Amino acid sequence: MSIIVENITKLYKEQKALNNVSFNVNENEIVGFLGPNGAGKSTMMKIITCYIPPTEGKVKVCGFDINDQSIDVRKNIGYLPEHNPLYLDMYVKEFLVFIGGLYKVKNINQRVKEMIDLTGLQIEQNKKIGALSKGYRQRVGLAQAMIHDPKVLIMDEPTTGLDPNQLEEIRGLIKKLGKEKTVMLSTHIMQEVEAVCDRVIIINHGDIVANDTTQSLKQYKAKQIISVEFDSIIDLSKIQSIEGVELVKQLEGNKYQIITSDEKDIRKDIFNIAVQNNIGVLTLNKEEQKMEDVFKELTKK
Numbered sequence: 325m326s327i328i329v330e331n332i333t334k335l336y337k338e339q340k341a342l343n344n345v346s347f348n349v350n351e352n353e354i355v356g357f358l359g360p361n362g363a364g365k366s367t368m369m370k371i372i373t374c375y376i377p378p379t380e381g382k383v384k385v386c387g388f389d390i391n392d393q394s395i396d397v398r399k400n401i402g403y404l405p406e407h408n409p410l411y412l413d414m415y416v417k418e419f420l421v422f423i424g425g426l427y428k429v430k431n432i433n434q435r436v437k438e439m440i441d442l443t444g445l446q447i448e449q450n451k452k453i454g455a456l457s458k459g460y461r462q463r464v465g466l467a468q469a470m471i472h473d474p475k476v477l478i479m480d481e482p483t484t485g486l487d488p489n490q491l492e493e494i495r496g497l498i499k500k501l502g503k504e505k506t507v508m509l510s511t512h513i514m515q516e517v518e519a520v521c522d523r524v525i526i527i528n529h530g531d532i533v534a535n536d537t538t539q540s541l542k543q544y545k546a547k548q549i550i551s552v553e554f555d556s557i558i559d560l561s562k563i564q565s566i567e568g569v570e571l572v573k574q575l576e577g578n579k580y581q582i583i584t585s586d587e588k589d590i591r592k593d594i595f596n597i598a599v600q601n602n603i604g605v606l607t608l609n610k611e612e613q614k615m616e617d618v619f620k621e622l623t624k625k
């Protein structure tokens with residue numbers, strides 16, 4: 325286990341930013357930490373990276389405790405903070421050499437070159453950071469986070485503020501890095517999790533409200549809700565017998581809501597059953613439950 329978070333609570337004066345939060349992150353897993361603004365994502369990441377102490381609870385990173393082994397924790401973590409603080413007056417290469425020096429990285433010039441190649445900064449390496457676009461600044465942020473070859477990468481909203489092309493590039497880069505590293509990234513964008521992460525932990529108002537594989541969240545998405553209104557009473561068991569039907573809810577009158585377990589469109593089956601039973605269909609609509617809906621459902625309060 326790369327990261328073990330146990331019963332973390334964080335109070336800012338009276339305000340509770342994290343409420344008894346526990347979760348684990350496995351080695352070489354890419355986990356998305358998803359939640360609306362103010363949910364507590366940055367607070368959790370600052371605690372894991374030893375920037376602020378928790379009020380209560382325990383965190384271990386690669387077996388080291390954040391309270392009494394913070395130097396070892398930092399050696400094992402690369403951190404890209406939310407607003408990616410960079411020295412805008414420094415040159416890309418100069419900055420990476422400087423950061424590498426702080427970590428006492430050996431063969432520093434070789435390592436900086438590797439990071440520049442990895443993050444695709446070859447052409448920009450001799451430019452001032454202040455002259456770079458937001459997407460390239462994120463690459464510099466990733467390069468500095470990786471310079472000491474940490475096992476764990478923590479990235480706080482790494483794609484916020486990027487244009488669609490930059491977004492694609494940075495996501496690709498994160499996925500590439502995730503093959504050899506444990507990655508935890510925060511985001512408030514559901515599609516991001518779908519595109520990049522193996523697992524998602526959803527946080528809302530300081531509480532964990534979901535912790536599941538992206539795959540099972542996708543299955544959530546696959547569910548369909550069919551709304552149908554007949555012109556007379558229908559035998560419910562006939563609808564229930566359609567393959568894929570999970571639940572039939574009777575609304576008022578002859579209106580029904582049918583929830584299916586997979587992506588198969590059963591509207592035709594419903595129609596055929598109605599015809600066979602000499603029943604008219606007044607309305608027949610399909611609503612798809614999106615991952616966003618799952619997210620909204622879990623984070624409404």
Ligand code: ADP
Nearest residue numbers: 336339341359360361362363364365366367368
């Ligand atoms: P997120 O990153 O999910 O947007 P944060 O962890 O930044 O959320 O914030 C969680 C809550 O804690 C918010 O209500 C925020 O206003 C509050 N908060 C964050 N940092 C501080 C601070 N330094 N002092 C007081 N309150 C804070």
Ligand code: MG
Nearest residue numbers: 365366367406
């Ligand atoms: Mg934040």
